[in-house]
């Protein structure tokens with residue numbers, strides 16, 4: 720049941736910016752990113768470790784986050800940090816009331832909340848996804864840092880719902896070493912597609 724009332728709830732916000740989605744199924748599409756603070760999953764290669772401690776970022780009223788989002792197109796990507804550490808029902812229902820598409824980037828480590836048009840699940844070994852996110856994910860995006868990550872990716876593909884699109888994305892610092900391996904893997908296992916962090920090549924946020 721969507722809560723239609725305006726809310727005074729707040730969420731910890733690291734940053735919000737209008738850019739081009741760099742990864743996964745929506746690569747190339749203009750999107751307003753809302754990066755919520757807080758994450759305890761602890762990926763050693765995480766490219767946004769500044770987001771981990773929510774106490775270092777302000778808490779902002781959801782009304783205000785939505786008012787800013789409204790100024791920038793019709794597609795929002797909620798990311799973090801780990802966005803599912805927070806209940807996202809109020810934020811996503813308000814965005815939808817404004818006619819904005821709600822996409823999310825998540826590790827799936829917490830129970831699903833919110834009302835979503837698209838969920839990108841990027842599972843992590845340190846804190847596996849909940850069943851609620853395996854069931855709802857629209858795409859599975861597994862990060863390849865070393866060869867063992869292909870095994871982990873196959874295990875995750877077996878757990879996610881069968882409609883989810885499957886992507887392998889090279890960990891940025893390992894791309895010179897692992898991208899050729901990833902390319903061969905996808906040629907041999909064509910149920911997967913490659914996702915690259917195109918925004919880093921384009922030098923945009």
Ligand SMILES: C[S@@+](CC[C@H](N)C(=O)[O-])C[C@H]1O[C@@H](n2cnc3c(N)ncnc32)[C@H](O)[C@@H]1O
Nearest residue numbers: 764765766799800801824825826841889890891
């Ligand atoms: C920073 S995370 C935030 C959302 C959520 N915590 C998650 O991990 O899905 C956004 C996306 O960036 C990916 N990512 C983070 N660091 C990366 C890196 N060094 N190389 C490639 N992808 C990375 C994550 O796996 C995830 O798909």
Ligand SMILES: Nc1nc2[nH]cc(C(=O)O)c2c(=O)[nH]1
Nearest residue numbers: 739740741742798824918924
């Ligand atoms: N351009 C751009 N695309 C992205 N896709 C997922 C991102 C994220 O950090 O969640 C991201 C990001 O930080 N920038």
Ligand code: SF4
Nearest residue numbers: 758760762765800826
């Ligand atoms: S789950 Fe996401 S935000 Fe958290 S450490 Fe891993 S990549 Fe970074």
Ligand SMILES: [Mg+2]
Nearest residue numbers: 766767798924
């Ligand atoms: Mg990023």
